[in-house]
Amino acid sequence: MCGIAGIIHPENPRPIDPARVERMCDAIAHRGPDGAGVWTDHGIALGHRRLSIIDLEGSPQPMLSADGRAVIVFNGEIYNFRALRRELEKDGTRFLTDGDTEVILAAWQKWGEVCLSRLDGMFAFALYDLEKKQLLLARDRFGVKPLFMARLSDGGIAFASELKAILAHPLMRRSVDMLAVEDYITWGYVPDHRSFLSGVEKLPAGHYRLFDMGKPAPQPRQWWDITFAERRKGKSADLEAELLHLMREAVQSRMVSDVPLGAFLSGGVDSSSVVALMAEGSVQPVTTCSIGFDVEAVDESSYAERIAALFGTDHKSRRVDPNDFGALDAIAAMFDEPFADASALPTWRVCQLAREHVTVALSGDGADEALAGYRRQVFQHHEDRLRNRIPAGIRSAILGPLASIYPKADWAPRPLRAKATLSALSVSGAEAYAAAVSITGPDQRAALYSEAFLKARGDYRAEQPFVETMETAPARSGLDRAQYADLKFWLPGDILTKVDRTSMATSLEAREPLLDHRLVEFAAALPEGQRVNGREGKAIVKRTMERYLPRDILYRPKQGFVMPIAEWFRGPLASSARQVARSKTLAALDWFDPKALSDLADRHISGRSDHGRILWQLVMLERSLSALGISDRK
Template sequence: MCAIAGIFHYGTPKPVEAARVERMCDAMVHRGPDGGGVWTAPGVGLGHRRLSIIDLAGSPQPMASVDERAIIAFNGEIYNFRELRRELAQAGAQFRTDGDTEVILAAWQRWGVDCVKHLHGMFAFALYDRAARTLFLARDRLGVKPLYVAHLSDGSIAFASELKGLLAHPLLRRDVDPLAVEDYLAWGYVPDHRGFLKAVEKLPAGHYRLLHHDRALASPVQWWDVSFAERRKGREADLSAELLHLMRQAVTSRMVADVPLGAFLSGGVDSSSVVALMAEASHDPVRTCSIGFDVAALDETSYAAKVAGLFGTDHQSGTVGSEEFREIDRLAAMFDEPFADASALPTWRVCALARERVTVALSGDGADEALAGYRRHIFHAREEAVRHMLPAPFRNRVLGGLGALYPKADWLPRPLRAKTTLLSLADSGEGGYARAVGITPPELRQRLYSPDFLALRGDYRAEMPFEATMRQAPARTGLDRAQYADLKFWLPGDILTKVDRTSMAVSLEAREPLLDHRLIEFAASLPQRMRIRGRQGKWLLKQTMRRYLPDDILFRPKQGFVTPVSAWLRGPLAGQARAIAAGASLNQLGWFDARTIAKFADDHIAGKSDHGRLLWQLLMLDRSLRNLGVI
């Protein structure tokens, strides 16, 4: 796992200062503390920071092909590199190293832009072809590894694994995109279709860009997509056997490393399944770690300990409490762009705990999106059934009217909190699911913004691109479309961003076997009843894993990595909540109505409403703006 950075000039091939590229890489030294390098030629420069995982001494980067025609800076892991190496060698390719980087170079020389279709793994890389005078930027299928691209004031392009690499370039403009603020307030992160700074964009997952010195800027090209339009046929036993085979294949391929390896273990279905298959494939005890909370209702370490005992793992656990929020500035600095998923804090801590003993850790991320494991998937499937039964005018007028009148009663038991459900049913399937995924709904954002910001935002709403993703999905049902949007929107923007930044902050490589693209494609083809049955999501996965895991692990209510930020902002962090309302830094931007924020904070502290996530969003926005030098 590494960091890459570089500069590319259009038109006249201006010289690229190696020291400038080196400074961009050094801003991301945490991603690659084991070494670095820079390569430049007229009009182009590539830089690299390395975290050594495979071929520890033999694969320095940037790396040139044997004939020195192509040069690459690569971040990630190619899990099928040995099979590809044999295939390419049989076709005449020569190799000087034992790692996966040189395999990408050989694949480029044989297949060109189609080389990415042969790569199984997580990656973001920049490859310069000296003969064709092209720069090839590519990102893996699901977006496990990031790649930021900036348009600089001199007309050139810069790229980096993190925004902080681009911030090290003196020509980067730091103007905030107001539509990114709207996106952030809706979702709690800035989705991949937008950069927080106007001059910066992200290469989308499953896309590449081919840049030429003497041509206009090329748009991203999609090279992979997942389809929910087909349905796999077969008996449940046969589908279960195929799922288990794909999971075993995914786990064992990600256990290849020349450094110590372990796993995150939360005690949930997904991480427990990964650990079970690791234990099955390993001669030695698997190193596992977990993090709990100082709020008993949200602490799952006892389940993690139970699974660790079942498989005889070498287990370690820790606890996160409200005092950890003294590190809020460090947390904000990891992400550069504002990021309000409060589970980033315990994720960072579990990564740090893992890094004490290992350099690579496997996680259970991806199964919820692929196999319908979120509670919202079950609700959405039920709501879609109601939408099909009730005509849209009735839903809009009657249910929408009731939803508008129904109080936001956060203190009531969950079954009685009907406001969100009524508003969701009144909307389209796409609009209802966007409401389920979002953090701050449109009507609340409308109250929060100042008149000046509303004018800047114009007619745009953050839900628009999400709903468009659902409408355009290759899918059959509403659940299909919801899962597709999760894989395209939520997964790279929130989950994978969180794991990448927090793991890389402590120089730990995180691998996600349940995001193997063959497993994702198989899951997308499953009949809906193999994903959701009754009140159970991930049906086929749970049935498959009953041979390894007890029912009280498989079928207990899903908890998730829920951080008790709302309780903390009423208790030990109430001062932080009041500081957000009184903060002059956010107020000076003129984006928000200060009185509305103050009321939200007072109502939250008094227990009248639950605005914990919104207050946390505003707090992280404030810290991010400070780190970026905007305020």
């Protein structure tokens, strides 16, 4: 796991000052404290910060191929590099190191960009072919590893693992993309199709860009996509056996490391399953780490302790409380862009705890997206089946108006919230799911925005690209489309961004075995009944893991790894809620109506409404603007 940075002048190659790339790399030194290097050629410069995981002494970067014809900077891990190495050696390839980086170089030289489909792992890399005068920028299938790109005023293109590295370049301007503000207020993060700063792009997951010197910059090309269009057949027992085999293989392949390795353990189905399979394949006790909270309703630490005892792990734990609110400036600086997933703080804390004991930690991320583990996916599944039985005209003409007059009941369990159900049924499945995933809907956003911002936003609505993603998905059902959107939109934009930034801030490598592409491809082809059974999501996973885990762990209601922000904003952090409503930073930008923000805070603190998540968004937006040095619209 590392950090990469670089600059290319594709159309008019010119010398590049290596000091500029060194400064970019210095900005992300936390991603790689074990080594650094810069390589330059006419029109191209590559920089690297290394966190040593495999071949600790023998794989420095930037790395030249054995024949000196190609050079690479690489962030990530290739889990099948030994198998690829054996295959390449049979064809006469000579290797000088024992790591995975050199294998990517050799794979490129043999197969070209097709090599990407041969790589099993998480990665973002920049590979320059000196003979062909080509630069390949590539990102892994799911977007586990990030890659930012920006056009500079001198015609060059800067790229890096984090936005802060690009901002270290003196020609990078800091101007906010107003549509990204709309995206952020809707979702709580800036999705991968946009960046918070104008002129910055994120290479999409499963895409690459191949630059030719002397030619215009190319558009990204997709090299991998998930499909839900196929269906597997077979008895449940056979499918469960295949799933267990894939999970075992995924976990075991990610336990290869030349440094201490452990796991995050929340006590939920996914992390408990990963720990169970790690313990099965490990002679030594697995090191596990968990975080607890001071509010019982969201505290899962007792479940984590049960799993740790069951598998005899070396368990470490720590608690998060409102006093940690003072760490938000550090969180904002980690993410660069505004990021309001409230679990970022405890994720950072568990990464800090893990780094005290290990250098690599396995997580359970990805299973909810791949195997329908979110409650919203289960509701979408049932609502879409009902939606298909009611003509669209009746749904829009009757259910929509009925939803508008039905009393709102946020306090009630989701199945009893008739207003939400009627509203969801009155629109298309894609529109309903976008509303379920979003934090703030169109009407609520419009009430918060200033007139100036509404004018700048124009006709764009953040839900549009999400709905389009669902409507064009290679899928057969509403559940398929919801999962596809989660894998393409929510997973890289929120979940994987959170884990990458918080783990790398502590120089910890996080690995996601349940995002093994073979496992996800298998899951996407499962019949819907194997994914959702009644009100149970991840049905096949829970049946499969019954041989390892207690039933009350497998079938207890999903809690999620979140902080009790609603309670804190009514108690110890109430003053912070009022302060953000009067924020001078937000007022100077003129994006929001000050009275609307004040009313929002008052209604939440008094208990009349639950606006905890929106208040958290505003707090994190204010902190991020300060971290970026943005105080006005210029």
